[in-house]
Amino acid sequence: MxxxxxxxxxxxxxxxxxxxxxxxxxxxxxxxxxxxxxxxxxxxxxxxxxxxxxxxxxxxxxxxxxxxxxxxxxxxxxxxxxxxxxxxxxxxxxxxxxxxxxxxxxxxxxxxxxxxxxxxxxxxxxxxxxxxxxxxxxxxxxxxxxxxxxxxxxxxxxxxxxxxxxxxxxxxxxxxxxxxxxxxxxxxxxxxxxxxxxxxxxxxxxxxxxxxxxxxxxxxxxxxxxxxxxxxxxxxxxxxTGSYRWLTRDEHVAGAADIDSLDARLRGLGNLSALVLRLRLSGAVSLADRTALDRRLLTLSAALFHLDTDVTKVVARPTEQDLESIDFGGVLRHAADRLQLLARDEARAAGERQLAEDALVELFTRVAGGSGTA
Structure with a gap:
């Protein structure tokens, strides 16, 4: 039978x-x-x-x-x-x-x-x-x-x-x-x-x-x-029998080299247009690397059938160079310093700290990440 x-x-x-x-x-x-x-x-x-x-x-x-x-x-x-x-x-x-x-x-x-x-x-x-x-x-x-x-x-x-x-x-x-x-x-x-x-x-x-x-x-x-x-x-x-692959990946990033490696490994999965990927990231990166990560993920999402990304556990850790790229000492630098303090204030709720961190990343992206406007 x-x-x-x-x-x-x-x-x-x-x-x-x-x-x-x-x-x-x-x-x-x-x-x-x-x-x-x-x-x-x-x-x-x-x-x-x-x-x-x-x-x-x-x-x-x-x-x-x-x-x-x-x-x-x-x-x-x-x-x-x-x-x-x-x-x-x-x-x-x-x-x-x-x-x-x-x-x-x-x-x-x-x-x-x-x-x-x-x-x-x-x-x-x-x-x-x-x-x-x-x-x-x-x-x-x-x-x-x-x-x-x-x-x-x-x-x-x-x-x-x-x-x-x-x-x-x-x-x-x-x-x-x-x-x-x-x-x-x-x-x-x-x-x-x-x-x-x-x-x-x-x-x-x-x-x-x-x-x-x-x-x-x-x-x-x-x-x-x-x-x-x-x-x-x-x-x-x-x-x-299926047409689409559904994958879940947990990855850690700590800098530009990790971002490059992650991008290469995900692209190496093959047949990207039929791939549904749930990507959960963790780690701590500079503002410059966080901006680079977001750009890589956007490009990767265009290659995949669907990319569902969770970056809530990727912590932005501004370097002095990051902050100077925003402003040396003017109002924008003051805003960046204030957001950094809020993001690290353990006395505040996690949601408030995350909001401050997201705002800091957005400020860096707009001023130093390519758009040139705040």
């Missing part, structure tokens, strides 16, 4: 922080479905299992509702198996009923009940669809006693959190990590975590097919699963 395991497409997910580029990331989630279909054709895969959260919300627009169906329709040789997750649970007259009323493509199957489903003559699929956003009980428990024909592989499909069952009733949508053994599953295809995670030899989270948040999965992934026989351990291969 060979199939592809994917999850957490969350079609229709908003990316409002990207403003005019929001639509680009929304379209990338649809393009990743096509990439999964292309992998299925290349690998001779007849079934794709989608472990929940096909949609980001319970009330997608009519167009958003149909968009993933049309991507799957393009691959009639492949059977796509979907279950509801916590973002898109199956409720009466909800989105899944809307889909059925509209009509699914012949190759797309929505499994809305906990009952065995034949996958050709090789396996039986045991789905555990969610009917609410949060369940206190384990919806995969029914798999233990689910019937299947002799010699058929038993494959579970579920959406939830592997949890310590000493706390069952408190965690939402808990799944017993021992379910593959308890239910004699050849493989348990999981969704919910947006990282590719191996829980055990027979249980995996696929991760999301296109990254959608910082400090999570860097690249979109689906899993190619090969099961040579009823007792064989699955062979799992990661498939890169």
């Amino acid at each position: 060979r199939f592809i395991h994917t999850a957490d497409w969350q079609i229709g997910k908003p990316f409002r922080q990207f403003h005019e580029r929001e639509s680009v990331l929304r379209q990338a989630r649809l393009a990743a479905i096509e990439r999964i279909g292309q992998f299925a054709l290349r690998e001779g895969v007849a079934h794709v299992l989608v472990a929940g959260d096909v949609y980001d919300s319970e009330q997608p627009s009519p167009r958003t509702l149909l968009e993933p169906l049309e991507r799957m329709r393009q691959f009639p040789q492949v059977a796509w198996h979907l279950i509801p997750g916590n973002h898109d649970p199956h409720r009466p007259r909800g989105l899944w009923d809307r889909l059925r009323d509209h009509g699914l493509p012949d190759n797309v199957h929505a499994h809305l009940a906990s009952e065995p489903v034949a996958l050709g003559g090789e396996a039986v699929l045991l789905p555990a669809p969610l009917t609410r956003k949060s369940e206190t009980g384990d919806l995969t428990r029914w798999m233990d006693g689910a019937p299947s024909g002799p010699g058929l592989l038993r494959i579970g499909l579920a959406h939830g959190a592997i949890a310590d069952f000493g706390t069952e009733g408190e965690a939402g949508n808990p799944i017993d990590p021992a379910r593959p053994e308890r239910a004699a599953l050849a493989y348990l295809a999981l969704g919910d975590w947006h990282r590719t995670v191996q829980v055990s030899a027979r249980a995996w989270y696929a991760g999301t097919h296109e990254p959608d948040r910082a400090a999570s999965q860097e690249t979109g992934t689906a899993l190619l699963v090969d099961i040579p026989g009823p007792l064989a351990v699955p062979v799992v291969t990661r498939l890169e």
Whole structure:
């Protein structure tokens, strides 16, 4: 048995922080479905299992509702198996009923009940669809006693959190990590975590097919699963399905050399136009170096798809040369000296000190950093 395991497409997910580029990331989630279909054709895969959260919300627009169906329709040789997750649970007259009323493509199957489903003559699929956003009980428990024909592989499909069952009733949508053994599953295809995670030899989270948040999965992934026989351990291969990389970097800068090195390393990441970078900086630099840093970051942001920079922990430490560049002894120098004192005054609130430091940097930039006007 060979199939592809994917999850957490969350079609229709908003990316409002990207403003005019929001639509680009929304379209990338649809393009990743096509990439999964292309992998299925290349690998001779007849079934794709989608472990929940096909949609980001319970009330997608009519167009958003149909968009993933049309991507799957393009691959009639492949059977796509979907279950509801916590973002898109199956409720009466909800989105899944809307889909059925509209009509699914012949190759797309929505499994809305906990009952065995034949996958050709090789396996039986045991789905555990969610009917609410949060369940206190384990919806995969029914798999233990689910019937299947002799010699058929038993494959579970579920959406939830592997949890310590000493706390069952408190965690939402808990799944017993021992379910593959308890239910004699050849493989348990999981969704919910947006990282590719191996829980055990027979249980995996696929991760999301296109990254959608910082400090999570860097690249979109689906899993190619090969099961040579009823007792064989699955062979799992990661498939890169995403268009964009989401990286988080923590960096320290203490001068011009560090800024040059940082710029070179970030540019060395490659394919910058498809990179979403969250950059958190710390350190202490002169006003001249801080101005140079801001200019480098502005230039870098033009190269990347998106740059989210946090410089609140980069402290500006004016040198005497910095201050003389503002003014030798006039009103501007007086203002710079006053701002420096305020920025270093530990008796003041952190927000006030930060405001004074920002003003000092702005004063230096306007007077000595290139504009020539205060």
